[in-house]
Amino acid sequence: xxxxxxxxxxxxxxxxxxxxxxxxxxxxxxxxxxxxxxxxxxxxxxxxxxxxxxxxxxxxxxxxxxxxxxxxxxxxxxxxxxxxxxxxxxxxxxxxxxxxxxxxxxxxxxxxxxxxxxxxxxxxxxxxxxxxxxxxxxxxxxxxxxxxxxxxxxxxxxxxxxxxxxxxxxxxxxxxxxxxxxxxxxxxxxxxxxxxxxxxxxxxxxxxxxxxxxxxxxxxxxxxxxxxxxxxxxxxxxxxxxxxxxxxxxxxxxxxxxxxxxxxxxxxxxxxxxxxxxxxxxxxxxxxxxxxxxxxxxxxxxxxxx
Amino acid sequence: xxxxxxxxxxxxxxxxxxxxxxxxxxxxxxxxxxxxxxxxxxxxxxxxxxxxxxxxxxxxxxxxxxxxxxxxxxxxxxxxxxxxxxxxxxxxxxxxxxxxxxxxxxxxxxxxxxxxxxxxxxxxxxxxxxxxxxxxxxxxxxxxxxxxxxxxxxxxxxxxxxxxxxxxxxxxxxxxxxxxxxxxxxxxxxxxxxxxxxxxxxxxxxxxxxxxxxxxxxxxxxxxxxxxxxxxxxxxxxxxxxxxxxxxxxxxxxxxxxxxxxxxxxxxxxxxxxxxxxxxxxxxxxxxxxxxxxxxxxxxxxxxxx
Numbered sequence: 001x002x003x004x005x006x007x008x009x010x011x012x013x014x015x016x017x018x019x020x021x022x023x024x025x026x027x028x029x030x031x032x033x034x035x036x037x038x039x040x041x042x043x044x045x046x047x048x049x050x051x052x053x054x055x056x057x058x059x060x061x062x063x064x065x066x067x068x069x070x071x072x073x074x075x076x077x078x079x080x081x082x083x084x085x086x087x088x089x090x091x092x093x094x095x096x097x098x099x100x101x102x103x104x105x106x107x108x109x110x111x112x113x114x115x116x117x118x119x120x121x122x123x124x125x126x127x128x129x130x131x132x133x134x135x136x137x138x139x140x141x142x143x144x145x146x147x148x149x150x151x152x153x154x155x156x157x158x159x160x161x162x163x164x165x166x167x168x169x170x171x172x173x174x175x176x177x178x179x180x181x182x183x184x185x186x187x188x189x190x191x192x193x194x195x196x197x198x199x200x201x202x203x204x205x206x207x208x209x210x211x212x213x214x215x216x217x218x219x220x221x222x223x224x225x226x227x228x229x230x231x232x233x234x235x236x237x238x239x240x241x242x243x244x245x246x247x248x249x250x251x252x253x254x255x256x257x258x259x260x261x262x263x264x265x266x267x268x269x270x271x272x273x274x275x276x277x278x279x280x281x282x283x284x285x286x287x288x289x290x291x292x293x294x295x296x297x298x299x300x301x302x303x304x305x306x
Numbered sequence: 307x308x309x310x311x312x313x314x315x316x317x318x319x320x321x322x323x324x325x326x327x328x329x330x331x332x333x334x335x336x337x338x339x340x341x342x343x344x345x346x347x348x349x350x351x352x353x354x355x356x357x358x359x360x361x362x363x364x365x366x367x368x369x370x371x372x373x374x375x376x377x378x379x380x381x382x383x384x385x386x387x388x389x390x391x392x393x394x395x396x397x398x399x400x401x402x403x404x405x406x407x408x409x410x411x412x413x414x415x416x417x418x419x420x421x422x423x424x425x426x427x428x429x430x431x432x433x434x435x436x437x438x439x440x441x442x443x444x445x446x447x448x449x450x451x452x453x454x455x456x457x458x459x460x461x462x463x464x465x466x467x468x469x470x471x472x473x474x475x476x477x478x479x480x481x482x483x484x485x486x487x488x489x490x491x492x493x494x495x496x497x498x499x500x501x502x503x504x505x506x507x508x509x510x511x512x513x514x515x516x517x518x519x520x521x522x523x524x525x526x527x528x529x530x531x532x533x534x535x536x537x538x539x540x541x542x543x544x545x546x547x548x549x550x551x552x553x554x555x556x557x558x559x560x561x562x563x564x565x566x567x568x569x570x571x572x573x574x575x576x577x578x579x580x581x582x583x584x585x586x587x588x589x590x591x592x593x594x595x596x597x598x599x600x601x602x603x604x605x606x607x608x609x610x611x612x
């Protein structure tokens with residue numbers, strides 16, 4: 001199955017203990033599409049400015065990402081700057097310049113409207129609704145969002161949430177959306193809003209999958225060194241959704257396996273700045289790290305009564 | 307094998323979203339011994355004041371906890387007061403009255419000195435060293451500590467750490483002790499100080515076991531409601547150490563299974579104030595919840611290459 005992702009392409013200025021990068025390729029659609037295209041044809045719908053380098057588009061194109069939905073318009077590309085504390089306990093946003101992203105009105109190219117799988121990355125929920133209307137009849141729609149929309153655009157957000165199959169968000173967002181700080185309560189409240197499944201991303205603590213009949217964790221791969229966590233959540237989403245699209249069905253077993261794919265993809269993303277490591281990841285890399293991940297939680301055997 | 311635990315017995319004043327309790331039975335040795343005695347004979351060495359109720363001692367005695375090492379002396383029992391935020395994101399200490407605990411000089415009764423398994427709960431590292439000297443030849447010694455000793459009594463603490471088999475501490479303590487906010491770096495730094503194994507407790511995110519050859523996570527059991535997390539770490543330690551003592555050996559497989567026992571015991575502890583739920587836990591309860599825990603991380607199957 002084919003995947004369409006609607007989200008941002010950006011230039012990030014990032015500072016971590018490991019160094020500083022200016023104008024590093026970023027954005028939700030960038031990270032997502034690189035991970036997703038490991039598994040399935042993935043087309044990006046996004047907007048960039050005149051300053052966006054053709055060499056950066058080529059980095060995605062070379063990996064098979066479909067760029068027919070990327071509009072280049074007058075103005076500057078979305079820019080974000082952030083600084084992380086030594087061990088990533090906190091992140092400080094230094095600036096957010098929406099630029100051309102502020103007037104982004106996604107127009108899904110006609111040859112992408114019949115995609116089976118749609119990922120609505122974090123954009124205005126009104127636009128997410130609009131994109132949904134443009135699609136013919138997607139078999140699986142997943143959504144990400146952020147606290148800004150949860151607190152400020154609740155009506156549109158609730159409307160789009162009620163129409164999607166899966167919500168994928170981090171723990172802070174899940175708590176804000178459900179008005180509960182308890183993970184199970186949050187997941188159940190979100191499923192009551194419509195989605196049959198919820199994925200709650202908890203950074204280095206892993207990601208949880210919830211359906212009516214299942215509660216499961218995939219731990220994040222512990223690493224000796226994280227270089228830059230920017231994009232890890234979008235990379236997780238890309239690995240997850242791409243895996244599902246390749247599977248071609250969305251049952252519990254596929255969802256559980258997709259969690260593993262997202263986890264492994266994200267573990268490579270954070271090992272360098274921007275997409276520098278992610279763009280070179282292969283399925284063989286994921287397979288290599290898969291055994292290690294399984295070993296972390298192998299069996300949980302114990303004996304309590306005879 | 308028999309277990310000896312040296313730690314505190316206390317009266318706690320605790321406030322959570324679920325209510326308020328005054329003079330609730332607490333202390334590291336209390337929680338530890340209740341969990342440990344599910345698996346193995348467990349003797350407590352601690353000090354209490356004149357105000358300590360015989361009915362509270364009886365609550366432990368009724369569960370088989372050995373109380374021959376509990377001295378009752380003139381003065382008041384150790385008292386601690388704390389308040390937790392709605393979802394336990396933060397804990398505020400309202401007061402700490404060490405009382406008789408401030409002049410605690412553990413004297414291990416002669417019939418407990420030959421115990422095979424020793425747990426040194428969080429007390430002054432000088433006293434931990436002293437206790438170690440009193441034991442004949444324990445086969446397995448585990449240690450807990452806290453930030454107060456890590457920052458203020460580093461020399462004594464390093465000395466005792468170099469003599470134990472396992473260090474069991476929470477993530478904040480592990481980071482402080484190793485001067486690293488990276489979990490793998492922290493665990494390796496601590497093992498380099500002497501212990502062959504380290505357990506890092508991460509609250510609702512579960513607990514990690516590290517040995518030279520193994521890195522493993524046991525997730526905490528997700529609960530719809532936590533009533534009072536006080537004592538969860540000590541209960542984990544009790545389930546963990548008690549399980550090992552029953553196994554009678556300390557190889558990797560036993561350590562891994564002990565992690566499961568600690569996790570399950572702690573999951574009951576937090577479901578009521580003080581020891582109110584924990585004191586009624588049976589091995590059958592642990593067995594009942596074990597299947598649920600295993601289901602959370604079942605197999606982590608996925609396919610990346612043919």
